[in-house]
Amino acid sequence: MNIKDFFRIFLLSFYSSTLYINVACKWRNWGLKFLLQLSIFISITSTFILLLILYSINFKDLGLDIEKKFPQLNIENNIASFKDELKSPVKIKNNNQDVIIVDLDINDSINYNNAIMVFTKDKLEINLFKNKIYSLNYEELSKITKVKIIDGDLIIELAEIGKRYSIMFLWLVGIPLGSLIYFGLSLLKSGFYAMLASVIFKFSNNSLSFKQLFRLANIVQAPAAIFSVLSPFLLVIFGPNSLIQNILSSLYIVYFLYAISVNNKYLNTK
Numbered sequence: 668m669n670i671k672d673f674f675r676i677f678l679l680s681f682y683s684s685t686l687y688i689n690v691a692c693k694w695r696n697w698g699l700k701f702l703l704q705l706s707i708f709i710s711i712t713s714t715f716i717l718l719l720i721l722y723s724i725n726f727k728d729l730g731l732d733i734e735k736k737f738p739q740l741n742i743e744n745n746i747a748s749f750k751d752e753l754k755s756p757v758k759i760k761n762n763n764q765d766v767i768i769v770d771l772d773i774n775d776s777i778n779y780n781n782a783i784m785v786f787t788k789d790k791l792e793i794n795l796f797k798n799k800i801y802s803l804n805y806e807e808l809s810k811i812t813k814v815k816i817i818d819g820d821l822i823i824e825l826a827e828i829g830k831r832y833s834i835m836f837l838w839l840v841g842i843p844l845g846s847l848i849y850f851g852l853s854l855l856k857s858g859f860y861a862m863l864a865s866v867i868f869k870f871s872n873n874s875l876s877f878k879q880l881f882r883l884a885n886i887v888q889a890p891a892a893i894f895s896v897l898s899p900f901l902l903v904i905f906g907p908n909s910l911i912q913n914i915l916s917s918l919y920i921v922y923f924l925y926a927i928s929v930n931n932k933y934l935n936t937k
Contacts, residue, residue, distance in 0.1 A: 673704045690883055696882075697878065705853075738757050746788060768782045768784070769785075790802055793829075857885045875931070888919070
């Protein structure tokens with residue numbers, strides 16, 4: 668299957684009942700080559716979207732005044748303390764959303780997982796979409812920054828370092844790693860839904876074999892892939908578990924049931 672054929676099938680998968688009939692009744696393979704090409708396409712598209720988002724971020728232009736609002740912290744024996752007489756927690760917000768929290772009375776940020784950066788008594792914790800993704804104690808942080816005082820300028824510097832490393836990671840391994848992960852997960856999804864459909868329709872008039880169902884399950888990954896392409900934007904705009912994301916994620920099941928129904932109708936009229 669060349670690139671032209673791939674994009675033709677990709678576009679037809681959004682609306683063509685004829686395509687789904689041909690996939691089930693005329694194709695003889697498992698549809699794996701199309702699924703692999705789709706995985707590469709989705710990985711390339713999603714990676715470049717993420718890169719565009721990262722390149723567009725300028726932490727100094729976010730209007731948070733982090734350099735002024737962030738309280739200076741002294742680090743001694745890997746324990747943080749306020750340089751000035753302040754009480755925890757200190758919060759820096761953006762549109763009423765906590766972005767950075769400094770609470771030196773706690774050891775864990777579990778109560779502040781809605782914030783991106785949380786400074787506790789003995790470590791810095793990074794959260795993304797309410798999930799902790801990284802934790803760095805102050806000894807490790809001092810090795811990176813070579814300083815014993817944490818201030819707003821250092822926060823901006825750390826954010827820029829994180830941005831650069833994220834961009835480097837995406838350029839080096841984003842596309843191949845994303846392709847492999849998407850392909851593997853899609854195979855599991857296709858196998859699961861094909862098996863489930865086989866069991867459900869075993870005692871009905873459905874005459875599609877597991878291999879046919881598996882091919883259909885692979886092809887309907889294409890219209891459902893719009894969710895994967897748009898997910899970086901949706902996460903940034905709406906956050907996790909938004910209604911729009913849930914609707915888009917259900918496209919796969921809707922198209923899979925549609926593909927089965929048009930084939931059953933076609934086979935019953937033969």
